[in-house]
Amino acid sequence: MMPVELLVIGGGPAGLCAAIQAAEMGSRVMIVDRNNALGGQLVKQTHMFFGSEKQYASKRGFDIAKLLLDKIANLSNIEVLEATTVLGVYEDGVVTLEKNGSYLKVKPKAMVVATGASEKALAFPNNDLPGIYGAGAVQTLMNEYGVKPGNSVLMVGAGNIGLIVSYQLMQAGVKVEAIVEGGPQIGGYLVHASKVRRMGVPIYTQHTVKAAYGKEVLEGVTLCRLDDQWQQIPGTEFDVKADVVCISVGLTPLSELLWQAGCQMKYVNSLGGFVPYRDDNLQTSVKGIFVAGDVSGVEEASSAMVEGYLAGLSAASYLGYKIYNMNELKSDLLLQLDSLRHGPVGDRIRKGIAELRIINEAAASKEA
Amino acid sequence: MRIEEHPILSFKRGKAVKFHYNDEEVLAFEGETIAAALHAAGIKTLSHSHEKNRPRGLYCAIGNCSSCIMEVNGEPNVRICVEMVHEGMVVKTQKGKGDIL
Numbered sequence: 001m002m003p004v005e006l007l008v009i010g011g012g013p014a015g016l017c018a019a020i021q022a023a024e025m026g027s028r029v030m031i032v033d034r035n036n037a038l039g040g041q042l043v044k045q046t047h048m049f050f051g052s053e054k055q056y057a058s059k060r061g062f063d064i065a066k067l068l069l070d071k072i073a074n075l076s077n078i079e080v081l082e083a084t085t086v087l088g089v090y091e092d093g094v095v096t097l098e099k100n101g102s103y104l105k106v107k108p109k110a111m112v113v114a115t116g117a118s119e120k121a122l123a124f125p126n127n128d129l130p131g132i133y134g135a136g137a138v139q140t141l142m143n144e145y146g147v148k149p150g151n152s153v154l155m156v157g158a159g160n161i162g163l164i165v166s167y168q169l170m171q172a173g174v175k176v177e178a179i180v181e182g183g184p185q186i187g188g189y190l191v192h193a194s195k196v197r198r199m200g201v202p203i204y205t206q207h208t209v210k211a212a213y214g215k216e217v218l219e220g221v222t223l224c225r226l227d228d229q230w231q232q233i234p235g236t237e238f239d240v241k242a243d244v245v246c247i248s249v250g251l252t253p254l255s256e257l258l259w260q261a262g263c264q265m266k267y268v269n270s271l272g273g274f275v276p277y278r279d280d281n282l283q284t285s286v287k288g289i290f291v292a293g294d295v296s297g298v299e300e301a302s303s304a305m306v307e308g309y310l311a312g313l314s315a316a317s318y319l320g321y322k323i324y325n326m327n328e329l330k331s332d333l334l335l336q337l338d339s340l341r342h343g344p345v346g347d348r349i350r351k352g353i354a355e356l357r358i359i360n361e362a363a364a365s366k367e368a
Numbered sequence: 369m370r371i372e373e374h375p376i377l378s379f380k381r382g383k384a385v386k387f388h389y390n391d392e393e394v395l396a397f398e399g400e401t402i403a404a405a406l407h408a409a410g411i412k413t414l415s416h417s418h419e420k421n422r423p424r425g426l427y428c429a430i431g432n433c434s435s436c437i438m439e440v441n442g443e444p445n446v447r448i449c450v451e452m453v454h455e456g457m458v459v460k461t462q463k464g465k466g467d468i469l
Contacts, residue, residue, distance in 0.1 A: 034431065036452070046376045060376070118432040128435075130412040130425025137429035137449075145404035146379035148369040172371045216423050217412050254432070 004030045006315055007095060007108035009086050009257065012040020013301045014293025015114035016068040017308025018315065022112075023075040025316040025323050030106070031078060032097060034085040038072070039065040040116060041136065042301060044143040046171070047164050050189070054336055055302040062143075064301075089261040093288075110288040110315045113258055114308065117251035117272060117294035122156060125211040131218030135165045135248035142172045150244035154221055155179040157248035158203055160188035160300070165246060166196045177240050180207040182226055182249075187345075209245070210237055218243055251298045258295065261286050270352040271297030279358040280334070281314035282307060290315045297356075299349060303340045306333055370408050387457040394459075402448035402459055403429060403436055414438055414448065415462060438462050 008019045011033035019029045031038065045061020056064045072078055084099040095111070097104040119134035121127065131150060133141075135157070138149045153174055155166045158181035166176045179196065184206050186193045197203060210224040210232060225236035252273040259265060263276045264285035275297050276284045283290050292311035293304035310333045317326065341349050371379065382398030389406060396405035403426055406414070413423040414436045427435040431450040440446040440459050444466020448459065 035450070118430075119428055121427070128417070128422055128424055130414070130423050133426055134428050134433075137426050140429040140449075141404060141407060141426075142371065143377060145400045145408075146371045146374070146377070146381070147400075147404050147408045148371055149407070150369070171375055173373070217425070 001094070002104065002106040004028075004106045004108040005110070005319060006030070007032065007106060007111040008114060008312075009095075009111060010040065010114035010116055010293070010295075011035070011038035011080070011082075012114060012116050012293060012304065013042050013064070013068070014116075014295075014304040014308035014311070015040070015112065016065075016072060017305045018112040018114060018290075018292050018312035019078055020068065020071050020075065021309045021312030022316040022319075022321075023078045023312075025313070025321040027077065027316040027319055027321050029075075029078045030081060030108070031072070032081045032084045032086055034083065036083050038069055038080060038082065041139075042068075044136075044139045045164075045301065046143055046168055049302055051300075051302040051340055052336070055305055055340070057302075061301065064305075086257060089257050091262065110290065110318050112290045112292055112308075112311045112315050113261075113284075113295055114291070114293045114304075114311070115254040115257060115295045117253050117298050119247065120250045120252050120272075122209065122247050122249050124209045126213060127209075129212055129214050129218045130216070131214065131243050132212060132245045132247065135161050135246045138244070138246050139165055139168065142168060142174075148172060148174055149246075150242075151175060152177050152242045153244040153246055154209075154223075154240050154242040155246045155248060156209060157181060157250070158183075158186040158188060158193065158205070159248060159250065160192060162246070162248035163188040163192035163196055165248060166201060167192065167199075169246075170196070170199055170201075174244075176201045177242050178223075179203045180209065180223055181205045182208050182230060184228075208232065212245060218245060221245060251294060253295045253298060255295055258284065258289070258291070261289055263289060266356055268297070268352040268355055270348040271356075273298075275352075275356060277356045277358050281317075281330075282311040283314060283318070283358075285358060288315075288318060290318075297349065297352060300340070303337055306336045306340065309333055310337075369410065385453060385455040387453055387455065387459060389459045390461055396453040398453070400453060401429075402438070402440065402451050402453050402457070405453050406448070406459075418465060437466075439466065444468060 005028040008031045042065035051057045087096040210222045220241040225233045290311040292307040415424045427433045429449045
């Protein structure tokens, strides 16, 4: 059994920021990530971020990752375990890990769970054909390995991910045939939508995939229109030839470890699925277990980073570490989160989080 | 289907290696996953569903969904989207659920 002070599970934007903040306050941190390198999905983001300077706005995602990783490398009280998968979180607070085929047990005094989210699928006939990928998978192939997913793509979903990945596909020299969106409006920022439209990509709102076809691999899809009740309108079908369909219909939190740890969970649609109750410090209903990023509710990388700093601050303070301007720092982070959650999407997120709020410190009473 | 020119990214590819995919030899670069190498070679069908034997390819590419499992060096159920290629590796289409004994 390895004693660990603060265990951070997941080395994406949220986990990295949590580790940095806690380590800067003096805490000894172990970051565990199942990938071969830290950075999570940030390393695949070629677009410039929005938000304010504090969230590294106008920097590209992979540059932000570099910046955070440099900080991590300079903090000697952070230990990094890459290519390490967390297998379980037990009732007595023991966490089991697998690294290179060996089995490790650690007992942290506190932990930040920042496991992120996974992509949702969409139900339609033949949606399992090779060539139908999550948008993130396409991003991984293109931006991490420099491999084209195919020659012509139909994008499903006009949220920010759908729009950004469409643009990235064109940067990689892949044709985007069209973007379909089930809702009556484009979900993502108009800046992104205008960019792809200017490049000649039609965006069909209130449309969906009726079926995909192909023998061994995807050859094309039949699209159709949806009415105001999201029902398919017969007679509106048309065909799009494509060897790739990119599914970008949202993400769902990877919250298995929180369930195992016994955190109180609730299904909140606007946050992507089952998410943990938490207090203002991002502590869950299990004392000593903090959350940050998409696992606590699917948002953007910018808010994941701010949540990471907040969870790191809270976890370090829970462990007895102090920083002279702690209250100031905390209210600034809360303010940043508030300003990132703007517009109709931000309203839904704020409402969702309000449903999960543990107001009283005593409510977080179950010992880790 | 590798990207050779990109306005923002530059791809530093590792040492060229070869590995076996069923009866073929596939060229790859160190530092990339088996899935990326197969995809670059135009191989999209990776596994088959157990009951109806339907072809399956990548879905998530980050080790979440298990749609890409293959037999690697005799070991079944390897998620090739997160397994790195190595010189001389033997990658096979898996039949059934795989036998670990």
